[in-house]
Amino acid sequence: MNAIEIHDLRKSFTGFSLNDVSFSVPQGTVMGFVGENGAGKSTTIKCILNLLKKEYGEILLFGKDIVEHELAIKNDIGVVFDDLHVPETLNATQLDKFMKKVFKTWDSNYYFERLAQFKIPQRKKVKEFSRGMRMKLSIALALSHHPKLLILDEPTSGLDPIIRDEILDLFLTFMQDETHSILFSSHITSDLEKIADYITFIHNGEILFSEDKDVLHYEYGIFKGNKEEISAIPEHAIIRKRNGAFGIEALVLKNEVNEVFSLEKPSIEDIMLFYVKGSV
Amino acid sequence: MTGLILKDLMTIKRQIKTQAFVLTFFLITSIFMQQSLILFTIIIFIVTFQTITALTYDEQSSWDKYANTLPISKGDIVLSKYILSILLMLFGLILALPIVFFIHRFNNWASAEFFLTFNLLVTLALCMLALLLPIYIKFGSIKGRMVLIAICFIPGFFSGLISKQLPDIHLVLINIKQYIFLAPFGGLFILWLSSLISTAIYKHKEF
Numbered sequence: 001m002n003a004i005e006i007h008d009l010r011k012s013f014t015g016f017s018l019n020d021v022s023f024s025v026p027q028g029t030v031m032g033f034v035g036e037n038g039a040g041k042s043t044t045i046k047c048i049l050n051l052l053k054k055e056y057g058e059i060l061l062f063g064k065d066i067v068e069h070e071l072a073i074k075n076d077i078g079v080v081f082d083d084l085h086v087p088e089t090l091n092a093t094q095l096d097k098f099m100k101k102v103f104k105t106w107d108s109n110y111y112f113e114r115l116a117q118f119k120i121p122q123r124k125k126v127k128e129f130s131r132g133m134r135m136k137l138s139i140a141l142a143l144s145h146h147p148k149l150l151i152l153d154e155p156t157s158g159l160d161p162i163i164r165d166e167i168l169d170l171f172l173t174f175m176q177d178e179t180h181s182i183l184f185s186s187h188i189t190s191d192l193e194k195i196a197d198y199i200t201f202i203h204n205g206e207i208l209f210s211e212d213k214d215v216l217h218y219e220y221g222i223f224k225g226n227k228e229e230i231s232a233i234p235e236h237a238i239i240r241k242r243n244g245a246f247g248i249e250a251l252v253l254k255n256e257v258n259e260v261f262s263l264e265k266p267s268i269e270d271i272m273l274f275y276v277k278g279s280v
Numbered sequence: 281m282t283g284l285i286l287k288d289l290m291t292i293k294r295q296i297k298t299q300a301f302v303l304t305f306f307l308i309t310s311i312f313m314q315q316s317l318i319l320f321t322i323i324i325f326i327v328t329f330q331t332i333t334a335l336t337y338d339e340q341s342s343w344d345k346y347a348n349t350l351p352i353s354k355g356d357i358v359l360s361k362y363i364l365s366i367l368l369m370l371f372g373l374i375l376a377l378p379i380v381f382f383i384h385r386f387n388n389w390a391s392a393e394f395f396l397t398f399n400l401l402v403t404l405a406l407c408m409l410a411l412l413l414p415i416y417i418k419f420g421s422i423k424g425r426m427v428l429i430a431i432c433f434i435p436g437f438f439s440g441l442i443s444k445q446l447p448d449i450h451l452v453l454i455n456i457k458q459y460i461f462l463a464p465f466g467g468l469f470i471l472w473l474s475s476l477i478s479t480a481i482y483k484h485k486e487f
Contacts, residue, residue: 049349051487074351085346087291087337094290101283102350151349 001063003027003149003181004048009057011047016205018043021057023200023210025149028178030171032196032213033185034272040205041185045153048183049079061149075103078142082154084134088127092120092137103145111144118166132163139167143174150174150182156191164188168195189269199268201275208275216271221254221263233257240278251278284352284360285367288334295333299326307379316380321401323379327372328405331365332412336421345487358417358479362471365409369402399463406467410474418481 004025011018018040025031035041046052048059050066059066061073086095092115100106115122118136126134135155142150150171156164168191174180186192192199192213200210209216223233226247230238237256242249251274254263266274303323310319338344347357384394411431416424 046487051345051348053486071351071353074349077349079346079349081345083342085342087287087334087341087343089291089294089337090287094287097290098283098287101286102352 001027002060003029003062004031004183005058005060005063006044006048007058009044009047009059010055011043011052012055013043016040016043018047018205021202021205021207023207025181025183025198027181028175029197030175030182030184030195032189032192032199032268033183033202034187034189034192034199034268035202036187036272036276039202041187041202042153043205044202045151045183045185048151075105075145076148078145078147078150080135080138080142080150080152080155082157083131084126084129084138084141086126089125091123091125092140093122095137095141099141099144105145107144107146110146111140114140114143114170132159135159135167136163139170143170148180150180150184152182152184152186154186155184156186156188164191171195189267189272192268201272203276213268216268217265219254220266220271221252221257222266222270222274223250223252223257223261223263224248225261229261233261238280240274240280242274242278249274251275281356281360281363284347284357285364288331288360288364291337292330292333296327296330299330302326310379311383314383316383317397319383320376320380320398323376324369324372324401324405327375328365328369328409329412330368331361331409332416332421334364335361335413335416339420342487344485348487354483355479358482359475361413361417362409362475362478365413366471369405373402396457396460399460403463403467406464406471410467410470414474414478414481417478 002024006024007022009018009021016038021040021044023031033041033044043052047054048061048066050059050070062076064073066073090098096106096108096111099111100108112122114120115137118133118140120129120133120137120140126137129137139155152171156167159167171182171184172195175182182195184192184196196213198211199213199216201208220239223230224244224247230241230248230250233250233252234256237253239251239253241251251266251271252263257263303326306319306322310316338347344357348354380394412424412428415427415431418424419427
């Protein structure tokens with residue numbers, strides 16, 4: 001079963017549109033959703049959450065249509081944006097009182113344990129929090145009704161590596177339950193290297209690929225050489241190429257290239273850069 | 281729904297505390313001047329319009345973007361603001377009425393006159409909320425203010441132009457005086473219609 005399934009999603013604004021976006025997040029996995037700023041990550045996530053109205057296509061969460069079963073679905077998801085969107089005069093204890101009324105499954109003990117773990121003051125107003133504290137509180141709020149699916153829109157952007165690491169550990173703990181899933185949008189590809197099972201790459205409102213992370217690492221390779229050397233690589237093996245500092249670099253299908261060529265293992269960032277800056 | 285009202289009350293708690301100083305000042309002034317009407321008007325309007333403060337806090341924090349990820353219907357999000365405003369008005373009345381009666385122990389203001397004023401003020405507050413809430417929900421607090429000025433200014437301008445053709449307002453008031461006890465119910469009906477409009481507006485919004 002898929003936690004999220006998107007088929008042919010379309011949504012347009014002046015100067016930007018999502019074009020037939022399709023991908024799925026299998027249950028029990030972490031999907032890294034990557035793309036440069038303005039590529040359409042947040043728009044896609046807002047459509048998934050029905051914060052934006054889709055123009056065409058189908059969005060299913062746990063096999064149910066998000067528009068038809070919105071409230072039932074939202075009982076089982078936790079959402080973290082790139083900031084904490086609650087009135088700044090509130091504090092963490094007051095948010096617990098509110099959430100208790102919203103979720104039948106709200107677990108105050110778990111929530112206060114997370115606050116203690118993250119050293120979040122219970123009575124301090126949100127407006128006095130640092131950015132790291134705001135994000136940690138946002139994550140504690142998203143986890144404390146024990147959701148089955150986390151939808152994370154740039155939750156680690158602007159945070160230092162120590163806090164990012166703490167947050168990623170918490171997500172890994174969440175994934176210890178095999179029925180749990182995460183859609184993790186980020187342009188910090190190193191976070192996704194640590195946590196993601198699959199990578200979906202969006203560029204200019206179109207999905208360029210949605211693939212198992214290991215497949216990306218082991219089926220793709222980076223070739224570095226000069227013009228003569230690259231001409232020896234079969235055309236169909238070259239996915240993208242670009243001019244590098246010392247000649248030509250190409251993202252290639254490893255199995256289609258003769259073993260005499262030495263290839264480097266690509267990172268997600270390398271693959272992203274080839275797709276965005278390279279040419280066919 | 282109760283969660284949303286609770287959240288708004290917690291959000292504006294500090295604001296209400298701040299307003300308590302203003303109310304204390306007017307309370308002292310009214311006791312000395314034996315003028316309860318000003319105090320009554322100020323309490324009703326300051327307390328009731330804290331709903332707008334709650335809406336402004338929501339807007340500043342992009343609360344609606346977050347609230348719509350929770351299992352709360354859009355109808356409940358809108359309706360909670362209307363219920364909050366009625367609750368605040370009741371709170372204002374509970375606060376104001378004993379003070380007003382206390383002041384009038386020392387003068388002989390006719391109770392019929394007070395009843396008329398009370399009805400008119402409550403109705404006016406309900407009608408103002410009925411106008412303000414859809415505007416603020418549609419346009420937000422900054423644009424909303426502009427729209428509100430336009431809405432108040434344009435009819436005012438045109439009624440000024442045709443004022444001679446309009447019936448004398450005093451005569452109208454005297455004629456409807458006997459029905460004035462119905463006015464707050466009319467106000468509540470208008471507020472209910474306003475909530476339907478606001479819900480329709482909110483359901484079309486994107487976040």
